[in-house]
Amino acid sequence: MEMQTEQYECAIIGGGLSGLCLAIQLAGQERSVIVFEKGRYPFHKVCGEYISMESYGFLHTLGFPFEKAGIPMISKLGISSESGFMLNQNLKSGGFGISRFLLDHELSLRARQLGVVIMEECRVNDVKQEGKAYFLQTTQGTFMAKVVCGSYGKYAPQYINEPKSGGDNNYIGVKYHIKTDFPADRIELHNFKDGYCGISKVEGDKYCLCYLTTSRNLQENGKDIRQMEEHVLFKNPFLRKYFLNSEFLYKQPLVISNVHFQKKQTVLNGVLLLGDAAGTITPLCGNGMSMGMRASKLLAVEIVRYLQNQQSAAELAANYKREWDRAFKNRITAGYYLQNLFGKKVTTDLALRFLHNAPALTDKLIGLTHGPAF
Numbered sequence: 215m216e217m218q219t220e221q222y223e224c225a226i227i228g229g230g231l232s233g234l235c236l237a238i239q240l241a242g243q244e245r246s247v248i249v250f251e252k253g254r255y256p257f258h259k260v261c262g263e264y265i266s267m268e269s270y271g272f273l274h275t276l277g278f279p280f281e282k283a284g285i286p287m288i289s290k291l292g293i294s295s296e297s298g299f300m301l302n303q304n305l306k307s308g309g310f311g312i313s314r315f316l317l318d319h320e321l322s323l324r325a326r327q328l329g330v331v332i333m334e335e336c337r338v339n340d341v342k343q344e345g346k347a348y349f350l351q352t353t354q355g356t357f358m359a360k361v362v363c364g365s366y367g368k369y370a371p372q373y374i375n376e377p378k379s380g381g382d383n384n385y386i387g388v389k390y391h392i393k394t395d396f397p398a399d400r401i402e403l404h405n406f407k408d409g410y411c412g413i414s415k416v417e418g419d420k421y422c423l424c425y426l427t428t429s430r431n432l433q434e435n436g437k438d439i440r441q442m443e444e445h446v447l448f449k450n451p452f453l454r455k456y457f458l459n460s461e462f463l464y465k466q467p468l469v470i471s472n473v474h475f476q477k478k479q480t481v482l483n484g485v486l487l488l489g490d491a492a493g494t495i496t497p498l499c500g501n502g503m504s505m506g507m508r509a510s511k512l513l514a515v516e517i518v519r520y521l522q523n524q525q526s527a528a529e530l531a532a533n534y535k536r537e538w539d540r541a542f543k544n545r546i547t548a549g550y551y552l553q554n555l556f557g558k559k560v561t562t563d564l565a566l567r568f569l570h571n572a573p574a575l576t577d578k579l580i581g582l583t584h585g586p587a588f
């Protein structure tokens with residue numbers, strides 16, 4: 215396989231939204247950047263597609279074409295229990311809905327406009343360090359870079375040597391795009407046994423319906439998604455209504471498995487990590503997309519200082535870790551506690567009924583999952 219002679223200042227493994235946001239910021243500061251993405255844009259991803267408002271201004275500064283996309287703004291929340299109780303709350307900061315199909319594609323176009331080289335259908339198979347240079351072996355040849363960042367998402371490639379996760383639940387994620395009768399300014403989260411399902415609008419006339427549950431739930435239903443939905447999700451009357459009265463736009467749902475939620479590291483084997491690669495928390499509790507975008511901003515600052523010889527590689531890694539912990543530690547801890555309130559028949563129902571009478575506390579809890587603008 216061919217060895218490329220050009221050395222990039224930064225190589226990014228994974229062109230999801232964290233990697234693309236980082237690439238755009240670095241290229242905006244005249245840095246040479248290459249992104250490796252194993253997929254081909256545009257493509258769908260399992261994601262609830264609700265983005266907390268904290269990222270709106272940031273995406274705007276990156277040049278995301280909000281005006282062209284027709285994005286719904288979301289300011290109302292409903293959370294239901296399996297037995298049919300619905301907690302309603304206005305969202306203080308709220309969010310907006312964009313499909314990953316559109317978001318990642320538009321960001322890739324913007325990155326290219328700024329001179330980022332994007333290698334599509336190109337998987338990084340190994341990264342080796344020699345002196346101050348990194349060599350990335352990919353399905354399309356070997357590339358050289360001064361800094362390597364990993365934004366490869368939930369599944370760490372083997373060469374990263376990620377420590378094995380400590381026995382938490384193994385989840386699956388399932389997503390559909392649907393057409394349905396639902397307010398554009400509302401997001402609903404519906405609990406069922408060992409899981410919850412979100413529904414909210416994205417661009418155009420589409421809605422995203424996406425749920426997370428344990429893989430045990432699927433196994434107990436003969437590994438049949440439809441059977442699991444009918445036997446488990448339909449026990450929640452709201453979900454039953456949406457499943458039976460909507461037009462489903464994919465022939466098959468998009469499904470991912472082996473999903474674990476944990477804090478990982480911000481650097482492994484010299485590779486600086488961001489987005490889900492640095493840690494995932496359950497979607498309900500943390501707005502993972504905003505966390506990935508915020509991390510890209512923290513990391514871009516440190517990489518530029520390194521490339522300008524204002525700090526060493528060790529300082530880059532240490533300063534990024536410190537900033538990452540400062541930005542996310544509390545949010546991640548809160549996320550783990552909040553997670554325990556959901557997906558349980560009795561506890562969830564009691565918690566929602568209690569919160570119904572305590573709107574100030576509900577606001578506070580929601581606030582823990584939404585960060586300030588950046």
Ligand SMILES: Cc1cc2nc3c(=O)[nH]c(=O)nc-3n(C[C@H](O)[C@H](O)[C@H](O)COP(=O)(O)OP(=O)(O)OC[C@H]3O[C@@H](n4cnc5c(N)ncnc54)[C@H](O)[C@@H]3O)c2cc1C
Pocket residue numbers: 227228229230231232233250251252253259260261262263264265266336337338339365366367368371386387388424425426473488489490491497500501502503504506
């Ligand atoms: C069920 C579910 C619902 C969710 N809902 C929401 C929500 O509503 N709102 C929210 O904010 N967050 C949500 N999240 C979390 C959110 O999806 C993630 O936090 C976000 O996608 C992380 O972005 P990322 O860029 O880190 O990773 P990704 O978007 O996963 O991108 C990683 C990219 O790397 C590529 N890649 C991987 N390995 C390689 C390789 N070796 N070589 C080249 N390319 C590679 C992949 O193809 C992929 O495109 C949800 C998560 C789940 C599981």
